[in-house]
């Protein structure tokens with residue numbers, strides 16, 4: 071099973087650059103082409119939030135247009151830049167999004183079970199799951215204790231060292247750790263929000279963030295780091311699951327890079 075994770079698309083209304091610098095629609099088109107060129111094809115594509123930049127209906131319209139070339143199972147999650155009602159209105163055929171309240175759901179169709187959570191607090195940068203959603207997660211995990219499971223939440227439940235992002239982290243990360251720590255079948259907690267690839271131990275499992283399809287959050291580990299972005303190579307992650315091997319995660323840069331080139335010629339390593 072192969073899961074492609076893309077995140078932090080930050081789509082703006084057509085023709086508008088994000089932060090006056092980033093053509094996020096073009097970035098997403100390039101990332102989608104890269105994901106569609108992956109062979110073997112992913113079994114599903116998971117988008118871990120910040121689908122658009124300001125939760126506007128027209129942004130979701132453009133997002134839908136760009137994502138329409140993905141003919142694979144596609145699952146969307148909200149981030150802090152999203153708004154639930156316009157997201158649902160833009161994707162009425164995505165029934166798993168539900169009709170009101172938090173957008174959390176379970177995907178049971180694949181060898182690895184997927185539980186997606188909603189950390190959006192309307193109008194705020196930081197995230198929170200809330201007691202009801204944590205209880206939902208606990209009950210879902212208790213249902214199938216032997217089934218390897220991915221938990222996805224836009225805001226990572228750990229401190230990253232990038233000060234301005236940690237100030238808008240996940241408020242109830244300790245609550246999430248309490249739930250995850252009770253369920254050993256959780257293979258990984260997947261997040262976005264940081265626009266960079268980061269990983270750490272978390273509650274007996276691993277937690278990680280994926281690079282964005284657009285701009286990166288600047289890598290600046292000073293506690294008073296200014297809020298800033300950079301135009302590093304964008305990327306996505308491929309999470310490859312085999313029951314015998316476990317969950318193996320690859321980070322891929324999106325771009326027009328030279329290669330691949332052979333290591334060997336006539337059976338001999340090129341010197």
Ligand SMILES: [Fe+2]
Pocket residue numbers: 078080119120149151263264265
């Ligand atoms: Fe973001």
